[in-house]
Amino acid sequence: MECSELTEKAVTHLLGELEETDRTLMEEHLAGCAACRQELSQIETAWQRLGEDPDAPVSADFRRKSLQLIEDEMLRRRVREFRPPRRWIPLAAQAAALLAAAALGWLVRRPAATVSAPSVAPAVAGAPAALPKGTLSNVTYRQADAEGKVAVAFDVTSHQTIVGKPEDPAVAGLLAYLVSQGARTAGERSQAIELVSSHYGTASTPASPEIVSALTATLRHDQNPGVRKKAADALAGFSMGPEIRAAFLEALAKDSNPAVRLVAIDALAASAKQSPDARTIESLRERAVDPQENGFVRAKAASALRGVEF
Amino acid sequence: MISGADARADRALLEQIRNGDTAGAAELFERYAPALLRFTDRLLSDRASAEEVTQEVFVKLIARAHQYDGRAEVASWLFAIAANACRDRRRRDRRATVVPLEAIPEPPDRTSHRGDGIEGALISREQRQAVRAALSALSDEQREALVLARYHGLPYVEIAELLGISVGAVKTRIFRAVETLKSRFSQGEASWNAAN
Numbered sequence: 001m002e003c004s005e006l007t008e009k010a011v012t013h014l015l016g017e018l019e020e021t022d023r024t025l026m027e028e029h030l031a032g033c034a035a036c037r038q039e040l041s042q043i044e045t046a047w048q049r050l051g052e053d054p055d056a057p058v059s060a061d062f063r064r065k066s067l068q069l070i071e072d073e074m075l076r077r078r079v080r081e082f083r084p085p086r087r088w089i090p091l092a093a094q095a096a097a098l099l100a101a102a103a104l105g106w107l108v109r110r111p112a113a114t115v116s117a118p119s120v121a122p123a124v125a126g127a128p129a130a131l132p133k134g135t136l137s138n139v140t141y142r143q144a145d146a147e148g149k150v151a152v153a154f155d156v157t158s159h160q161t162i163v164g165k166p167e168d169p170a171v172a173g174l175l176a177y178l179v180s181q182g183a184r185t186a187g188e189r190s191q192a193i194e195l196v197s198s199h200y201g202t203a204s205t206p207a208s209p210e211i212v213s214a215l216t217a218t219l220r221h222d223q224n225p226g227v228r229k230k231a232a233d234a235l236a237g238f239s240m241g242p243e244i245r246a247a248f249l250e251a252l253a254k255d256s257n258p259a260v261r262l263v264a265i266d267a268l269a270a271s272a273k274q275s276p277d278a279r280t281i282e283s284l285r286e287r288a289v290d291p292q293e294n295g296f297v298r299a300k301a302a303s304a305l306r307g308v309e310f
Numbered sequence: 311m312i313s314g315a316d317a318r319a320d321r322a323l324l325e326q327i328r329n330g331d332t333a334g335a336a337e338l339f340e341r342y343a344p345a346l347l348r349f350t351d352r353l354l355s356d357r358a359s360a361e362e363v364t365q366e367v368f369v370k371l372i373a374r375a376h377q378y379d380g381r382a383e384v385a386s387w388l389f390a391i392a393a394n395a396c397r398d399r400r401r402r403d404r405r406a407t408v409v410p411l412e413a414i415p416e417p418p419d420r421t422s423h424r425g426d427g428i429e430g431a432l433i434s435r436e437q438r439q440a441v442r443a444a445l446s447a448l449s450d451e452q453r454e455a456l457v458l459a460r461y462h463g464l465p466y467v468e469i470a471e472l473l474g475i476s477v478g479a480v481k482t483r484i485f486r487a488v489e490t491l492k493s494r495f496s497q498g499e500a501s502w503n504a505a506n
Binding site for chain 2: 039055056071
């Protein structure tokens with residue numbers, strides 16, 4: 001063994017990977033080389049000194065915040081992986097059979113397809129009660145009262161299909177209604193947002209004020225964090241106006257879900273890069289230094305600030 | 311680094327993540343967060359940044375779970391993500407951040423230091439800071455390889471796989487790191503002896 005090989009052999013030995021034959025050669029060399037013995041001693045000392053940096057444990061606070069972040073991220077993924085059913089795509093793409101504006105206007109004003117039957121609707125004497133078109137559900141019956149009249153109560157549900165171009169004001173209005181309040185379940189609202197997101201926000205089809213208002217209201221008020229996140233993603237794809245900026249700033253300051261706050265940071269930072277805005281910069285700074293804030297959000301805010309020139 | 315049974319369990323947990331099950335991600339966190347935090351802490355010399363990067367590793371794990379091709383163990387894959395994230399972080403922070411050594415938090419009570427009193431604790435703190443300063447003086451590449459070998463007990467082959475370099479390159483990085491540390495610690499002791 002040569003003196004120049006000492007470090008390699010010594011470290012490999014300390015790591016437990018030195019072959020037996022190499023070890024023997026090293027020991028033979030050391031027996032006759034005082035300089036290498038001294039150098040080996042220094043290498044071993046350095047190796048031991050590294051052990052004076054003990055492992056720091058995972059704190060309970062870090063563990064709790066991280067598990068929360070993981071849960072939020074999994075939720076984000078599940079929402080992101082959602083794709084609208086195939087039948088939605090031709091619905092928006094086909095423009096051939098646009099309904100008359102008047103009919104659609106009626107639907108936009110009264111889009112709830114479920115109409116409760118009046119609690120008491122007298123049947124016309126001599127003729128059967130007009131049978132409603134649609135599916136009857138939630139049916140209840142009342143036995144004959146003192147006057148001998150029975151009663152039947154029900155909901156009528158009918159299925160409507162509206163076909164039109166995204167830029168048609170009536171279609172935009174219907175979607176805005178569904179986003180903001182018309183869809184009952186979080187899944188239905190998410191689907192409406194998905195459709196809006198994929199068809200509006202381009203130069204040829206800018207988002208109407210109605211849609212922007214519906215999405216900002218959803219971002220502010222929807223109970224479901226997945227839906228709020230979806231609304232934020234959709235808004236991030238539109239050009240940033242005062243209404244959208246205000247909604248993002250509010251989400252950044254108040255939204256309980258870090259995934260929503262992260263989208264707000266991305267959108268605000270992208271806008272601030274184009275035209276720095278004092279309130280945006282201040283809000284990002286507050287997030288970056290808030291010790292109560294989620295670590296990932298803090299890092300994102302700090303990183304966003306670094307990308308903004310002001 | 312890990313047994314075959316553990317590796318199989320890791321893959322099952324990754325499959326859970328692919329299926330949208332949060333429990334899989336939480337279990338992988340419990341398994342690997344302590345080691346990843348130790349790794350990132352030593353690479354970055356800043357506990358807060360290390361915690362953020364460790365969280366980032368798990369966010370990336372979730373985002374990329376469907377890209378995992380099974381060629382490396384899940385554990386190696388996690389460490390590779392962490393090493394890349396640390397490199398990005400250091401590149402980004404290099405211009406702006408100088409971490410004072412005083413900012414390095416002390417680990418909680420160590421049994422070996424009990425009974426030494428304040429003096430013992432101060433010496434321990436000083437020693438620790440000296441080690442961190444020495445590690446910080448190494449290049450990123452040398453520090454990564456050395457930390458994986460010295461503190462995580464990984465063999466050369468696994469380090470090579472994890473960092474995507476040859477075994478020869480791993481050895482070169484570790485040996486050069488040790489050469490640098492040897493000189494640094496020897497000089498430190500010489501000046502200590504001269505002063506006393």
